[in-house]
Amino acid sequence: MAYQATVIPVMIASPGDVNEEREIIRAVIHDWNDINARASRVMLSAVGWDTHASPELGARPQQLINDRILSDCDLLIGVFWTRLGTPTGKAASGTVEEIEAHVASGKPAMLYFSSRPVAPDSIDPAQYANVREAKAKWMQQGLVEGFDDSEELRHKLSKQLSFCLAKNSYLQGIIGTPRDDDAHTRPAPAELSAEAKTLLKAGASQNDGHIWKFSFANGEFLQAGEQTFGEGSNREMARWEAALEELLRAQLVVARGTAGEVFELTHEGWTAADSLS
Structure with a gap:
């Protein structure tokens, strides 16, 4: 069934040596849409110089990209x-x-730096020094993230993209936050993803209505009732974390404490879970 959504264009900014990483970013955005778009009424659209630029004369090449795509x-x-x-x-x-133009306009930027192995003879020392210098500069301006391989990038971005969309004030100003007195803006139980429904029902299977998040040196998982979710791979965990974020946005669960480790069904959550039984 058709539905309306707020589309957020996401610029993928990168030099030419990270083709694999660009595809991973696009895949994470695609996965986020699959899991969250219908319930959140938000759709992310991946944009980049390699896919959205077209031939044009009359200005600096980068200025054309800035004006036609980035802005x-x-x-x-x-x-x-x-x-x-x-x-x-x-x-x-x-x-x-x-990056500098985007940040100067007051919009959020998420920066990632790869540490995956590379053949020494293939490195341009000056270029590599420039990367290190830029990273050091941006570390003084905010938080940047590193990753060792493709799977770690996928895992970190899957989690952090949801956090950014939920917490960044600029993006929340676009998306909008449901008000307690505006319940009709919340997703109905039937509009939740299959994963969110499963997690909600599992949380409601115990009288305390808790969903727990456990983190260990070798991974993370969620537990609700007698069921566990997300064990086995980072990608699987990202899928269930997205389901938890969906329940949080719908105000069907609420975080308890400050560590982000325990969540509890709200009154609306119990009601929604009952309707799914």
């Missing part, structure tokens, strides 16, 4: 490995110019 984006995800990119005349690289 319409509300969130930027940047990723680096061994190259910073080619100077534009205004910044150390096109990717750097995109």
